[in-house]
Amino acid sequence: MLLLTILSVSVVIVIGIGLYYKSVPVLDNSSWWHLLTSSEWKPMKGLFGFFPFIMGTLWVTGIAIIIALPLCLLSSFYITEYAPQRVRKILVPFVNLLSGIPPVIFGVWGVLFIIPLIQKHIAPHFVEFSTGYSVLAGGIVLAVMIFPLIVSIVCEVLNTIPKELKEASLSLGATKWETIRKVYLRKAKPGIIAATVLAISRAFGETIAVLMVCGNNADVPHSVFDSGYPLPALIANNYGEMLSIPMYDSALMFAALLLFVIILLFNIISRVILARLERKLAA
Amino acid sequence: MTRRKLEENFFRVLMLLSITIVAGSFFLIVGTIFIKGVPFMNLDMITKIPGGGFYIGKEGGVLNAIIGSLYVAGGATILGLLISIPVAIYINMYLGSRNVIANSLRIAFDVLFGIPSIVYGAFGFLIMVYFGIKASLLGGIVAVTLLVIPILVRTLDEVILTVPKELRDASLALGATRWEMSKVVLRQIRPGIFTAILLSFGRAIGDVASVLFTAGFSDNIPTSLHQPAATLPLAIFFQLGSPVEEVQGRAYASALILTIVVLIITVLSSWLAKRFSKNKIQ
DSSP states (O other): OOHHHHHHTTTTHHHHHHHHHHHHHHHHHOOHHHHOOOOOOOOGGGOOOOOHHHHHHHHHHHEEEEEEEHHHHHHHHHHIISSHHHHHHHHHHHHHHHHHHHHHHHHHHHHIHHHHHHHIIIITSSSOOOOOOOOHHHHHHHHHHHHHHHHHHHHHHHHHSHHHHHHHHTTTTTTTHHIIIIHHHHHHHHHHHHHHHHHHHHHHHHHHHHHHSBBBOOSOOOSSSOOOHHHHHHHHTTTTTTSSTTTTHHHHHHHHHHHHHHHHHHHHHHHHHHHOOOOOOOO | OHHHHHHHHHHHHHHHHHHHHHHHHHHHHHHHHHHHGGGGGHHHHOOOOOOTTTTOEEEEOHHHHHHHHHHHHHHHHHOOOOOOHHHHHHIIIIIIIIIHHHHHHHHHHHHHHHHHHHHHHHHHHHHHHHHTOOOOOHHHHHHHHHHHHHHHHHHHHHHHHHHHHHHHHHHHHEEEEEOHHHHHHHHHHHHHHHHHHHHHHHHHHHOHHHHHHHTTTOOOOOOOOSHHHOOHHHHHHHTOOOOOOOHHHHHHHHHHHHHHHHHHHHHHHHHHHHHHHHHHHH
């Protein structure tokens, strides 16, 4: 049992080592800095610049968080503070159901619903022409995907805040919203940050849904209606020809390593914050 | 009305609006899939494998992908259980539930849970290249097992934590070894194990990125571990990319199948979890 435990935890380390080992050839060829900041993506010539893909990832993740965070915070406040027990009992299962839907279904939904929406109704107000396949579409789909994650964590954090604090604030004449703004937001700040960081890392690594709606163009996006090409989509899209072009597999494994390291860091940070919160509560 | 009252009402409306969007997005997604998928749904879809010319809109179904998905998700869940039950028991019974190492291990599994499936897929691919395995059912199962272990461990762990400490103390006091105590606890959490299985199965059946490199794709139902296997999400993804309208329609229908399966699994698992919390000894 000890052995199994050690084995399954050490998967983290083995993944890291394995991916690094595989990306050594491309790292020998050019420096980290060059790989990260160059925009030249010409696998046939051995040029691997990841900048457009990193920017693509940042754009969709940024849009997703900007959309999801306010909506989720307000929803969590409503669920924990305002909703009557009966309404809460109906609402919470739907948020849970949403978390069970597989990524590919989100992708299909994005193609069927979000893309036409952007193409016909949103984009024409701002730009002359857009196919709809854009970082905005990716951002919206990702935002919906991270809704349940943020809502469930923030609700849990809000429930840990002592009732006395809220009652004290209310009895001093503060309205419910003032209590939320001045007491809850301050108290729940670490938890909200942890939830956000976790959501960012989830959005960072999401593959198939963004692959289906982002347009996959290896250029740096300049507006929300431009198409983008996030890192995970790059890996997923090119695995077929990976072994036929020299260094290509190594470059793609480098992309996976990049994702892995960033997400690992983000996850550790937020999990440690959350675990500390939990321990404070238990004490 | 004072400014404060106005502010209160303004934000109340805003909150109602956001909860409508968040909870409503579920209906929007499922509704879209149903409306688009139902017209293309027929018995052939779930009872036939792709026939000749399937990908230009001729007859056939996605039975190969349904069976493939069941194999991969089932295999991974079984393999994952074999690993994670001992791990969960070790963390709780041998280390003690509130031990520092146990808590660090919990964080480690939470972190593993956060690692995206594409990384597991790429890693699984590396292992396969290393051992010289081709894209196959086996490769898919291994990659997905890595993906579901953290889910299984953390769910089982949470369930074991709900077992009253007195029960463990009582069995130890009667002279049971830790292993015998674990058996008592395992019996107590049986419904919880089912919840964990369903959660893991639901995640495994819907995931694409991990099987993309590892399981391959095939029009036939795999008969051995070394044959490539089609999976439902991957079939949806491939069919949706087709320019032929008929094939796209099949993607919608396949999406409908997957959605229904996953919804049943989710509802079942939450129902089990609720029943479980009612039955346990307080």
